[in-house]
Amino acid sequence: MFSKATKAFVKDTDHDGRLIPVSSLNDTDKLNLRSLIVKTRPRCFWHEPKYQSPGFTLSDVLKPREPGDSLLSPTVKECDFVDYTGKFGDKKEMNADGNVQAKVAGFKHTVGGKWSTNQKLSLGSLNKEKVDMKELYNYSKDRVLDMSHPVIKQTRVNPRAVLGVLTERIMTSLPCPVTTKVQKRGNVGACVALSGKASMKQSGSTQTDSDVSLVIPANTVMAYSLIDLYVKCNGQFELCLIHKNGGFEMDKSNYEFEEDGIMDLGGDFDVNSPLNLKKELEKLSGHFQLLSALPAATRSSLLQLLKTTMEDGEAVSVLESVLDRTCDGETPDLGDLEESERETVQAILDLVDKCVGEDEIRSSLLTAIHLIVSAMDGMTDEGLSVLGSCCSPPILQALQILVQHVAAGGGETLSLRDAGLAVLTEEEVFGRTESLFGHSKVTLKREEVTLRTEMKDQPGYLPLVMSITVKGLAFLVQAERE
Numbered sequence: 001m002f003s004k005a006t007k008a009f010v011k012d013t014d015h016d017g018r019l020i021p022v023s024s025l026n027d028t029d030k031l032n033l034r035s036l037i038v039k040t041r042p043r044c045f046w047h048e049p050k051y052q053s054p055g056f057t058l059s060d061v062l063k064p065r066e067p068g069d070s071l072l073s074p075t076v077k078e079c080d081f082v083d084y085t086g087k088f089g090d091k092k093e094m095n096a097d098g099n100v101q102a103k104v105a106g107f108k109h110t111v112g113g114k115w116s117t118n119q120k121l122s123l124g125s126l127n128k129e130k131v132d133m134k135e136l137y138n139y140s141k142d143r144v145l146d147m148s149h150p151v152i153k154q155t156r157v158n159p160r161a162v163l164g165v166l167t168e169r170i171m172t173s174l175p176c177p178v179t180t181k182v183q184k185r186g187n188v189g190a191c192v193a194l195s196g197k198a199s200m201k202q203s204g205s206t207q208t209d210s211d212v213s214l215v216i217p218a219n220t221v222m223a224y225s226l227i228d229l230y231v232k233c234n235g236q237f238e239l240c241l242i243h244k245n246g247g248f249e250m251d252k253s254n255y256e257f258e259e260d261g262i263m264d265l266g267g268d269f270d271v272n273s274p275l276n277l278k279k280e281l282e283k284l285s286g287h288f289q290l291l292s293a294l295p296a297a298t299r300s301s302l303l304q305l306l307k308t309t310m311e312d313g314e315a316v317s318v319l320e321s322v323l324d325r326t327c328d329g330e331t332p333d334l335g336d337l338e339e340s341e342r343e344t345v346q347a348i349l350d351l352v353d354k355c356v357g358e359d360e361i362r363s364s365l366l367t368a369i370h371l372i373v374s375a376m377d378g379m380t381d382e383g384l385s386v387l388g389s390c391c392s393p394p395i396l397q398a399l400q401i402l403v404q405h406v407a408a409g410g411g412e413t414l415s416l417r418d419a420g421l422a423v424l425t426e427e428e429v430f431g432r433t434e435s436l437f438g439h440s441k442v443t444l445k446r447e448e449v450t451l452r453t454e455m456k457d458q459p460g461y462l463p464l465v466m467s468i469t470v471k472g473l474a475f476l477v478q479a480e481r482e
Contacts, residue, residue, distance in 0.1 A: 001214045004314070005121045005178050010223050013082060019170065019223040020051055024336075030055050031221040033076060033131050033166055036151060039228070039246075041160040043324065043370075046378035046461040050321070054151050058140065058165050061149045063235065065142075075135055081128040081170050085121070121178045126222065130168045133227075137239055144235040152231075155248075158328070162246040164226035165239075176216040277455075278407040280464055281471065287368040292475040294365075298351055299476040303391060305344055305351075306372065306473065310388035313381045315341050320377040323348075323370040327363070372472035378465035383439030386432050387469065393477040394423040399433065400474040403467040406442055406453045413450040424451070440466035 006021035013019070022028060030053040040050045145152055155161045216222075228246025231237045240246045291299065309315050318341050325332045326349070334342045352365050376384060390399060401420050405412075416425050424430045434444045441459035445452045455463055 001178055001180050001212065002216065004180075005123075005216070006222050008121070009084060009123065013084065014223070018225045020225060021223050022221055023051075025216075025220070027053055028221045031166060031169060031224055032057070033129060033169065034058050034136075035166045036061065037164040037166055037226050038151075038155050039162045039164050039226070040158065041162065043160075043327075044374050044378070046465055047320075047374065050324075053166075056149075056151050061145055061151055062140075063144045063146045075132040077130045077132060079128050079130075081126040083125045084123040118181045121176065123172060123176045123216075123222065124174050127171050127173050128168065129171065133167065133241070136165075136167070137241070140237070140239065143237075145231060145237055147233075147235045156231075156250075159250075161248075163229045163231060163248075164246065165229065166224050166226050168226075169221050169224040172216055172218055172220045172222060174218050176220075178214045178216060180212045180214075275455075275459060275461070275464060277463055277467060278409065281403075281407055281467060284371065284468065284471075287371050288471055288475045290364060290368045291372075291472060294355055294476075298355055302348065302351055302369070303473060303476040305347055306376070306476075307388055307391045309344055309373075310376065310384050313377075313384060315344070316373065316377045316384065319345060319348075320370070320373045323366065323373055327366050327370050368472075372469060375465040375468035375472070378461060379469060380439045380462070383436055383462075383466060386436045386439065387466075387473075390429075390432055390436065391473060395429060395433070396470065396474040396477055398423050398429075399436070399470045402433070402437070402444075402451075402453060403470050406437075406455060406463060407467065409455070413452050416446075416449045416451055421451070425449075436466070442466075 002025050003021070003023045006023070010019045010021040022031065034057045035053055036056045036058060038052045038054060040052070042049060147153070147156075152163075155163055228240040228244050229237045230240055230246050230249070232249045294302070309319055318337060322332045322334070322337075322345050334345055337345065348369060352362060352369070355365065379387070390396065398421050401414070401418075405414060414421060416422065424433060430444075430446070437444050437453070440462045441456045442463055443454045443456065445454060
C-alpha cells in the first residue's frame, strides 16, 4: 500500500522525473539529506533504476583532509511543497476457457472474474527539505573518497551501480491515512460429458471484499531526489550537476557488462528512435531455446505460475525484483513478501533447482525466466491482463506468428486459413488478440480471411516487451505444438 501511494503521488506531482518514490516504510529512517544512495541501472532499458540506502552519508566515506576538519553540513532549505489528496484504482475483467480430454469423459472448465481496486490517500500538507547545492559543491570539490570503505568497494564491483547523494526529500507533516478497497467477483463453471448425449453441468460464484487502512506517520519521507557522483580510480569525484553520467572509472576490460543477452538491451532508450524489433528478438533467441529444452512438466508448471502472476501487476513487479537480485548472485529475503508472492517466487526457484545442478546452467535458466518476467513488468496492466486469458497453446502459437510478422516488418498479409492462425477466426479470441496488440501500439487489420499488422509511429518499447513475453510463453508450450 505504501509503495503504491508514493508512486501515485510522484506520478501526479513530478512530471520532470526528478523525484524517486520511496518503496518501503523501512527505508525512510535512512533517507536523510546527504545520505549515500546506491543506484543500480536496470538490465533492460524499459525498467526504472533500483535504489538502496546503505545508511552512510557522504562525509562517512571521505578521507580526512586535516585534523579537526569539520563534517559536511551545508545549509538546508525548508519550504512547503504541496497539499495532496488522491484517489485512484483499476478495474479488470477476465474470461478463460480450458478443455481437458480423458479416455472416457470430456471435461470443459470455464473461469470468469471481475475485480476492482480503489485506493485513497490524504497526505495533507507536505514539506520539502533541500541541500544548498553551491555549498555542497564547494565543500566536496577538493575532497577524496576512501576507496577502501566497504560501501565504495561493494558498489564498485557492480558495473551497473552508481553512487549518489540525497539532496532533496519530500516529507509528511502529519499522520496520513491510506485506505485500499478490493472487490472481487468470480464465476466458475464445469461441464463433464459422461456417455452418449448425457452430460453434467455445474456452476458457482465467488465474492471477496477487503478494506485495509494504513496510517503513514508524520515526518515520513515519501520521495527524494539525488545527484550522481562520477568517481575516479584515485578517489577523486565530481558531482554530476547537469547530466546523469555518474559511475566509476574503470579499465574497459573490467567495465564491460556481462554478456547475458539481456544486457545488450541496456542503456538509454530514445522513444523517437526506430525500433529494430527483429534484431532485438534475435539477440534473445538463446534464452527462448533454453526454455523449450526444459521437461514438459516443468514448462507447464512454470507457465501456470507466470499466468497466475499476471493477474496482479504489483506481484509481477515483486517477482521481477526478486529474480533480478537472484540473477546478481544475491539471496533475497522473502520474509517481507506477501504469502502468495512468496509462494510463487519459491515455486519458481524450486523448479529451477530440480532441473539443473551446475551453477552456470542455473544462472542461465534464471536469466531466461527473468527475461520473461521483466518483459511482463514492462507491459501495460491492461495488456498483461488480456494476455493472461490467452495462455492456451493454440492462442500462444497464433500470437507468436503475429509477433514474428510484426518483427519482419514486411507489411504482407496473413491468411487466417493457415493452421497456426485458425484460432483467430473465433470472434472472442480475435477480440482479445486485437486488444493485446492494441495496448502494445500494434494495429491488427482484418479483411475477411486475411490479416495485416501495422506498428504505430513512435511505439516506444511496448511492442518489444509484448513480443518477448509472447515468445517466452510460446516456447513454454513448444512440445505441445510439435
